[in-house]
Amino acid sequence: MSEDTPIAVTGLNHWFGTGEARKQAIFDVNLQVKRGSLTILMGPSGSGKTTVLTLMGCLRDVQDGSVNLMGHELNGADRAQNEALRRRLGFIFQAHNLHGSLTALQNVLMGVQVHGLPDRQTQHDAARHALSLVGLADRMGYLPANLSGGQKQRVAVARALVGNPDVIFADEPTAALDSESGMTVVKMLKKLGQMRGTTTVMVTHDDRILELADRIVTLEDGRIVRDTAPYHE
Amino acid sequence: MSRLLQWLFGRLPIGWLQLTHSRPRFAAALAGVAFANVLVFVQLGIMNSMATATLKPYEFFQPDIMISASDANSMSEGGNVARQWLFQALADPDVTGGTGLFIATVDWARETDNLALTTYGIDPTLPQFLSPAMARKISSLQLQNAGILDMFSRGLPREEAAAIRPQTPASFEVSGTTLTLYDTFQGGGGFGVDGYMMVSDQTFLTLFPKRSSAAPDHIFLQIARGADPDVVAARLRGAISDKTLRIRSFAQAAAEDQSYQQTERPTGIIFGFGVIIGILVGIVIVYQVLSTDVADHLSEYATFKAMGYPQQFFLGIVFEEALILAILGFVPGFFVASGLLVGMKAATGLPLAMTTTMAVMVFIGTLVACSVSGAIATRRLATADPADLF
Secondary structure (H helix, E strand, O other): OOOOOOEEEEEEEEEEOOHHHOEEEEEEEEEEEOOOOEEEEEOOOOOOHHHHHHHHOOOOOOOEEEEEEOOEEOOOOOHHHHHHHHOOEEEEOOOOOOOOOOOHHHHHHHHHHOOOOOOHHHHHHHHHHHHHHOOOHHHOOOOHHHOOHHHHHHHHHHHHHOOOOOEEEEEOOOOOOOHHHHHHHHHHHHHHHHHHOOEEEEEOOOHHHHHHOOEEEEEEOOEEEEEEOHHHO | OHHHHHHHHOOOOHHHHHHHHOHHHHHHHHHHHHHHHHHHHHHHHHHHHHHHHHHHHHHHEOOOEEEEOOOOOOOOOOOOOOOHHHHHHHOOOOEEEEEEEEEEEEEEEOOOOEEEEEEEEEOOOOHHHEOHHHHOOHHHHHOOOEEEEEOOOOOOOHHHHHHOEOOEOEEEEEOOEEEEEEEEEOOOOOOOOOEEEEEEHHHHHHHOOOOOOOOOOEEEEEEOOOOOHHHHHHHHHHHOOOOOOEEEEHHHHHHHHHHHHHHOOHHHHHHHHHHHHHHHHHHHHHHHHHHHHHHHOHHHHHHHHHHOOOHHHHHHHHHHHHHHHHHHHHHHHHHHHHHHHHHHHHHHOOOOOOOHHHHHHHHHHHHHHHHHHHHHHHHHHHHOOHHHHO
């Protein structure tokens, strides 16, 4: 299952809060994501798409149901197992979350060093290459404060890609980008899927990029209400 | 620096980069650590000087055993000791000689100020009870009303002290007696007195007619070569009839005097508390810096957690920052405190100085205090939840 289906979600339920304030946010979600595909999660605010993303990305503990990520069951996984799995993932956040004290190159290096690559030169070469891929070869020494919103997001993309992740989880990665940059980023993710088999799951409201999706999953009130592959049918 | 730390840690020196990202804040943090260091150094310097001043008179003499009254917590405190105990002690086969030591304070009323001199009355025919340096100076004390003076007495101009030679003695009046100073020796002012003076026991009794030759302040004993002073002292405690006497080796008496000054006298306790307060101030400052820094970078730490960095990585960053603050804060603290101690020494005449032991002790203490602060600050790391990033 894990070879062709790196993500398999079965009967997933999730609650927030405790006691009387406890409220169910996800209801019996079932989802299987194919290797190398670009899957977009859509839905209105509060529909549960980000919760599903964080559960699949082992950023939250699975309370009920099953999430199988690259052959590993996340329900009941301990912290060390989650940490080890996360090193095989790439995350792109809406707010980019670059470290303000580190240059663009150093931020991307953080994505390499977590894998413990053999030597400093190899790490730097990988980071430089990733920054070149996102068109920031001339901004490597810049601190995030000196980069535009789009440039920061591209650094965040380079940081997510530099470790050659098996799966990329992205939350509104194009929100801070202009139309052209947004398309460039998503095309890059799509190309990675085709070339390396990297699987991407993305939460977005951006209609401009829907045509690149292999699959569009729509959630409402914590349930999957639509699951289509409109541009591939 | 960044490259050095990267080489040391084998990763990006994130702690260093975070700290130096805001230079004014970094400078303020270092100033805080340096300030705590200065506090501790100054208090330790004063405590050290107290110890040095306490032990200074012990350097003038070299008996093996000292017999003192029961209330003699320090050399200059306590009642008299009857000379008859000296004779009883001499009955011990290992005791080869003994003498009495008289102590009192002489006020030298000068034109501009008044010098309080701790004055020792000794038998000038028994130089073996004195340190070699002192023994070389005492021949003039065989003259009646003669004395030798501490050249480092507080308030005594150095040129005036240097001018006191056997060929050019200086005189002053003490209780109607003219005392003539023929030479000087190296002493130094303490917390209670301005300096020291050495006279013969006969001159001492002239200066203090109410004192009796039969009741010196302490009795000094010399023992046979090879005998253990502690063993002989223990034997004497059993043999001498007055069981209230303190019969100790001279080294033990000095150690007990120092301990008394530092742990039982108010001044020692106050300066000891000063050291503790300095350490606490340092811990609070570093904790404040580190916990603020952790709070400021929670989202970055959460991002790194999401990327798979383990908890040790974050602890490493906080301890890296703690070590940087400790080391870089120590350096200015050391130099400022050294300067302050030099200035205080010049102003007070007290033996204040930065010592290697103090520097090493405070440096290690700073590392420990900063690490403790770092350990407390790491509790805030738990609040960095990667799920909150989405």
